[in-house]
Amino acid sequence: MYRFLFTQILSRLDPEDIHHLTVRGLRLVSAAPVAKKLLHRRLAPRDPALRVQAFGVHFPGPFGLAAGFDKDARCVEAMSALGFSHVEVGTITAHAQPGNARPRLFRLVKDRAVINRMGFNNAGADAAAKALSRTRGVPVVVGINIGKTKVVPESEAVHDYVASAKQLAPLADYLVVNVSSPNTPGLRNLQAVELLRPLLQAVKEVADGTPKRTPLLVKIAPDLADEDVDAVADLALELGLDGIIATNTTISREGVTSGETGGLSGRPLKTRSLEVLRRLRARVGDRLTLVSVGGVEDVDDVWERLLAGATLVQGYTAMIYNGPLWAHRIHRQLARRMRRHGATDLREIIGRTAR
Numbered sequence: 001m002y003r004f005l006f007t008q009i010l011s012r013l014d015p016e017d018i019h020h021l022t023v024r025g026l027r028l029v030s031a032a033p034v035a036k037k038l039l040h041r042r043l044a045p046r047d048p049a050l051r052v053q054a055f056g057v058h059f060p061g062p063f064g065l066a067a068g069f070d071k072d073a074r075c076v077e078a079m080s081a082l083g084f085s086h087v088e089v090g091t092i093t094a095h096a097q098p099g100n101a102r103p104r105l106f107r108l109v110k111d112r113a114v115i116n117r118m119g120f121n122n123a124g125a126d127a128a129a130k131a132l133s134r135t136r137g138v139p140v141v142v143g144i145n146i147g148k149t150k151v152v153p154e155s156e157a158v159h160d161y162v163a164s165a166k167q168l169a170p171l172a173d174y175l176v177v178n179v180s181s182p183n184t185p186g187l188r189n190l191q192a193v194e195l196l197r198p199l200l201q202a203v204k205e206v207a208d209g210t211p212k213r214t215p216l217l218v219k220i221a222p223d224l225a226d227e228d229v230d231a232v233a234d235l236a237l238e239l240g241l242d243g244i245i246a247t248n249t250t251i252s253r254e255g256v257t258s259g260e261t262g263g264l265s266g267r268p269l270k271t272r273s274l275e276v277l278r279r280l281r282a283r284v285g286d287r288l289t290l291v292s293v294g295g296v297e298d299v300d301d302v303w304e305r306l307l308a309g310a311t312l313v314q315g316y317t318a319m320i321y322n323g324p325l326w327a328h329r330i331h332r333q334l335a336r337r338m339r340r341h342g343a344t345d346l347r348e349i350i351g352r353t354a355r
Helices: 002-008 015-030 033-043 076-081 125-132 154-171 187-191 193-208 226-239 267-284 299-307 317-322 326-340
Strands: 052-054 057-059 063-065 086-092 105-108 113-116 141-146 174-178 216-220 243-246 263-266 289-293 312-315
Touching: 002 317, 015 033, 015 076, 015 105, 033 076, 057 141, 063 326, 076 086, 086 125, 086 174, 113 267, 113 317, 125 141, 125 154, 141 154, 154 174, 154 187, 154 193, 174 193, 187 193, 193 216, 193 226, 216 226, 226 243, 226 267, 243 267, 263 267, 263 317, 267 289, 267 299, 299 312, 299 326, 312 317, 317 326
Parallel strands: 063 086, 063 312, 086 141, 141 174, 174 216, 216 243, 243 289, 289 312
Antiparallel strands: 052 057, 105 113, 113 263
């Protein structure tokens, strides 16, 4: 049914318009107590074999929604009710900003991919904090992804991230420093260790100071050279971070024909994202929680990332092509596969093929 709807109607309409319409509909679900509870009861992961603990947080399953979909924390309950084990909101900046000029979101249907140059369009940290402060009707693990306000110069980036962290870290189950989007000028420069160290130290001080100590992760780009991936991994260990999210979108156009600028996500990112995950696992072992995102389409991809050492896996782009029940199906199929392999605990799977 969804495939027909997408092919005949949705794919013919502007992707950003469809996104905004979808978020509005999900906000209605989040505001409807009976509907979201019924959906959560039916679709959320409940199999005990899928439960996993990462950086002190309990997740009902390993597969969550990547940042980029719910930019302002408006529909976290609805996404949890549709089967995601966790919802990472954002990217959120300290100050509200409109993002880049439209058009800025492009489907590559034949490639099962998307190019975006959104530019961190969001209502700002204050609005997100108000949305996240509301009482929730269904359980949901919320990660908060923060980035640099576009007009803030690189020299003031630390202060800008700290301002967001102060407002949002107390409301997060985990906090993510995003220095890897290609759509904010100069942002990826912050992945250089000499710039990244003071930034992560300052944000970590805020996260460590929250009442329950908010876990802190950093999200990196797939376009980093291997030696730079190693350097970030070493820095994360040195500073006592809780994990690394790998990877963000890519500026590479290998395997696709579009000339649009922006970050490419979806199937073409699969190979590099897995390579970065395996490199990180070889470097840090199980000392850090690794979250794998990029090119995840189905249960086979989730299974492969878990075997390679990811504790959590995230997706977003493939939901555009697979529909709203995508996460529910993946968790259901994952539980079945675990039982076929004689596994009753996800810890038996994580890192099994890692070197």
